[in-house]
Amino acid sequence: MSFIAMNRFKIRPGREADFEQIWKDREGRLNEMKGFREFRLLKGAEGEDHTLYSSHTLWETKDDFEAWTNSEQFRDAHKNVGKREGQSPIMGHPQFEGFETVLLES
Numbered sequence: 671m672s673f674i675a676m677n678r679f680k681i682r683p684g685r686e687a688d689f690e691q692i693w694k695d696r697e698g699r700l701n702e703m704k705g706f707r708e709f710r711l712l713k714g715a716e717g718e719d720h721t722l723y724s725s726h727t728l729w730e731t732k733d734d735f736e737a738w739t740n741s742e743q744f745r746d747a748h749k750n751v752g753k754r755e756g757q758s759p760i761m762g763h764p765q766f767e768g769f770e771t772v773l774l775e776s
Contacts, residue, residue, distance in 0.1 A: 671771035672707070673732040677764040680720035685759030686713070689723065692759075699743035700727065705734025720761055732770055 681689045693711050700706045707728040714722035729735040738744050 671774060673729045673735050673771070674769045675727045675729065675735050676767045676769070677725045678767070679723040679725070679764050680761040681723055681759050682720065682761055683716075686721050686723075689759040693725075697746050697749075699746060700738070702743055703734065703738050703741065705730035706738070725764075732768070735768070 679689070690711070690713075698709070700709055707730065708726075709728075710726045712724045712726055714724065716722075727735070727738075729738070
């Protein structure tokens with residue numbers, strides 16, 4: 671059916687705009703990949719010590735997603751991630767969650 675890949679991010683208070691800009695400036699090449707359907711950056715609840723965000727991609731299959739993680743496009747999209755340490759708006763590492771669709775209603 672389909673596969674949803676999500677990463678949850680805890681963002682330092684006051685750094686939300688910086689985090690959103692990182693996504694806007696990235697070299698996103700998802701649309702070059704077989705099976706890619708959709709990308710969303712979602713902003714969640716604001717807590718005392720962080721704001722929750724999630725990146726969300728929809729793929730035709732889990733295999734299509736896994737091909738993305740092994741691709742040149744993936745490496746390009748993530749090449750500057752480690753260079754932001756120390757000044758990063760992100761608290762800790764993102765939490766990955768992957769889901770295969772078992773029921774779809776529309």
